[in-house]
Amino acid sequence: MxxxxxxxxxxxxxxxxxxxxxxxxxxxxxxxxxxxxxxxxxxxxxxxxxxxxxxxxxxxxxSLLQTTLVTVRMDPEQMTDADPMGFPVDGADAVTALNGVQSASLYWQLDANALDLDVRTSSSTQNLADSLAVYAADASVNDLAPSVRADGIGFTDFLVASGARTAILGERAADKLGIADLRLPATISINGEHFTIIGVLGKSEAVPQLNTAIIIPNQTALNLFGPPTTQHPAQMTIRTDVGAADLIARQVRYALRPDAPSLFTVTAPQDWxxxxxxxxxxxxxxxxxxxxxxxxxxxxxxxxxxxxxxxxxxxxxxxxxxxxxxxxxxxxxxxxxxxxxxxxxxxxxxxxxxxxxxxxxxxxxxxxxxxxxxxxxxxxxxxxxxxxxxxxxxxxxxxxxxxxxxxxx
Incomplete structure (x- = not known):
């Protein structure tokens, strides 16, 4: 009801x-x-x-890039004629031996003014030194970019140690020079010295300057153009495991030069x-x-x-x-x-x-x-x-x- x-x-x-x-x-x-x-x-x-x-x-x-990068730079004020590099010969090996380090790349920019750089290709009559920087680097420079273009190769320990006259290009540098296919021989002249282009790096987020650079082996640069200058001192970029950057930043000075850790300035990632x-x-x-x-x-x-x-x-x-x-x-x-x-x-x-x-x-x-x-x-x-x-x-x-x-x- x-x-x-x-x-x-x-x-x-x-x-x-x-x-x-x-x-x-x-x-x-x-x-x-x-x-x-x-x-x-x-x-x-x-x-x-x-x-x-x-x-x-x-x-x-x-977090994937900046929090895993540590940069070590030679202090220009402490550079001397006896020790213009600061970094030891086996510096990269000493750093990569630290727990938490994936790779360490040593490089520096050649001083265009001091060396009066003249950069030309076989097809160019114009000096390209104003628009393309020249860098010297070790074999680990390949780790600063995600890849090397498939039609070429990167540096190897042999090429660097032997002072080979080879060069690799940054992505934008290759576009500027019109290097579209490395299966065809390509060379570049730096102050009259000829270098064979063997590879092109992919876009580097770690060191963006390399995207517009011509990169030669550091031993070759030392033999032909001398050591780094105070305007462009040597530096090292270190890739670490996630969470290890702060620890590596505190240790790296002593791993490189336990006798003179003050030679270097270290840049660690900020707390995001x-x-x-x-x-x-x-x-x-x-x-x-x-x-x-x-x-x-x-x-x-x-x-x-x-x-x-x-x-x-x-x-x-x-x-x-x-x-x-x-x-x-x-x-x-x-x-x-x-x-x-x-x-x-x-x-x-x-x-x-x-x-x-x-x-x-x-x-x-x-x-x-x-x-x-x-x-x-x-x-x-x-x-x-x-x-x-x-x-x-x-x-x-x-x-x-x-x-x-x-x-x-």
């Missing part, structure tokens, strides 16, 4: 049914009400997601988390402000739309009041309607925002990143905005008498 509801009383489930019927009965009005929440939440989710995704790509690139802490705090504050603005705008929009709906349904509300419905019943229905529309708008907007993140990530070949808490906050923002807007409209309902409402019809 069905339970009868006493006059002036209403079960909560009945009020929910009325709210659902009202929302589904006016689709145009409902779409207008949830549009502001949909747009606001979609914008918020897309903004946060794209920001986190971009930051994630920066973090990955930084500390370097970006202030930026992340600023971004978090900005996103919080955006969320608050979206919440306020959505609440006002939902409140305005709900108020318009209440005015349109004044006769219905008046009739229900005349039949015994209490003000709180009408209040609750209005708030539930607004909360439903806010929640649905937020869920829809959240889906659109995630879709935007995926599309942007696919275009840039990124991995999408999104904090789960943001996805959980979307519906809460929508429901909260809906409740706030519903309460605004409910105040008008409380002032609406049954007789006045019926007269409006």
């Amino acid at each position: 069905r339970r009868r509801i006493a006059p002036g009383r209403a079960a909560f489930i009945d009020i929910v049914r009325e709210a659902l019927a009202s929302v589904s009965g006016g689709p145009g009005r409902s779409l207008l009400t949830l549009a502001s929440t949909l747009i606001g939440v979609a914008s918020l989710v897309a903004l946060i997601g794209i920001s986190q995704t971009a930051a994630g790509q920066i973090n990955v690139g930084f 988390s500390r370097a970006t802490e202030g930026v992340e705090d600023s971004i978090s504050g900005l996103l919080l402000a955006v969320a608050v603005v979206i919440l306020v705008i959505s609440a006002l929009a939902i409140g305005t739309a709900t108020l318009s709906s209440v005015n349109e349904r004044a006769a219905e509300i008046g009739l229900r009041r005349a039949l015994g419905a209490r003000v709180r019943h009408i209040h609750l229905q209005v708030v539930i309607e607004a909360a439903l529309l806010g929640g649905v708008g937020a869920l829809t907007g959240e889906s659109i925002g995630v879709l935007v993140i995926v599309i942007v990530s696919a275009v840039h070949d990124w991995t999408p990143v999104m904090t789960p808490a943001v996805l959980g906050a979307g519906p809460l923002i929508g429901i909260t905005a809906g409740i706030a807007g519903g309460l605004m409209a409910a105040r008008v309902v409380s002032q609406l008498e049954a007789v006045d409402a019926l007269r409006r019809s």
Whole structure:
């Protein structure tokens, strides 16, 4: 037997049914009400997601490269004629023997002014020394780039130790010189000395200067052009295991020259988390402000739309009041309607925002990143905005008498 509801009383489930019927009965009005929440939440989710995704790509690139690189440089003020290099002959071997070191590459730039460098190719009558630097390096220079072009080779220990007149080019240097195929013999002249080009390095992120450089064996450079100068002292770039850079930075001076560790200046990677802490705090504050603005705008929009709906349904509300419905019943229905529309708008907007993140990530070949808490906050923002807007409209309902409402019809 069905339970009868006493006059002036209403079960909560009945009020929910009325709210659902009202929302589904006016689709145009409902779409207008949830549009502001949909747009606001979609914008918020897309903004946060794209920001986190971009930051994630920066973090990955930084942690894989910069946090594993240590640079050791000869102090120019301590260079002497007796010891212009600073680094010992077996310096790279001493460093690679340290636990946590993957490779160590010794190199320096030839001083174009001091040597009055003249760089030409067989097909060029123009001196290229102003646009292409010349570097001397050991065989480990190959480790400073991801690869050597397939049609050539990199330096070997034999080529370096024997002082061979060979050269490898950086990626951009090869493009500038028009070296497209090393299967055809190619040579370059440096101060009248001819070098056979044997390889092209891939793009170097570790030492970007090498991308526009001509690189010759360091023993060959010492034989033909002399030692490094104070303008361009010798330096070593060390690749370490992840997390080992700080330790290697403290040890490397003593591994190279335990008798004179002060000859070198060592550059270790910064703590990325500390370097970006202030930026992340600023971004978090900005996103919080955006969320608050979206919440306020959505609440006002939902409140305005709900108020318009209440005015349109004044006769219905008046009739229900005349039949015994209490003000709180009408209040609750209005708030539930607004909360439903806010929640649905937020869920829809959240889906659109995630879709935007995926599309942007696919275009840039990124991995999408999104904090789960943001996805959980979307519906809460929508429901909260809906409740706030519903309460605004409910105040008008409380002032609406049954007789006045019926007269409006």
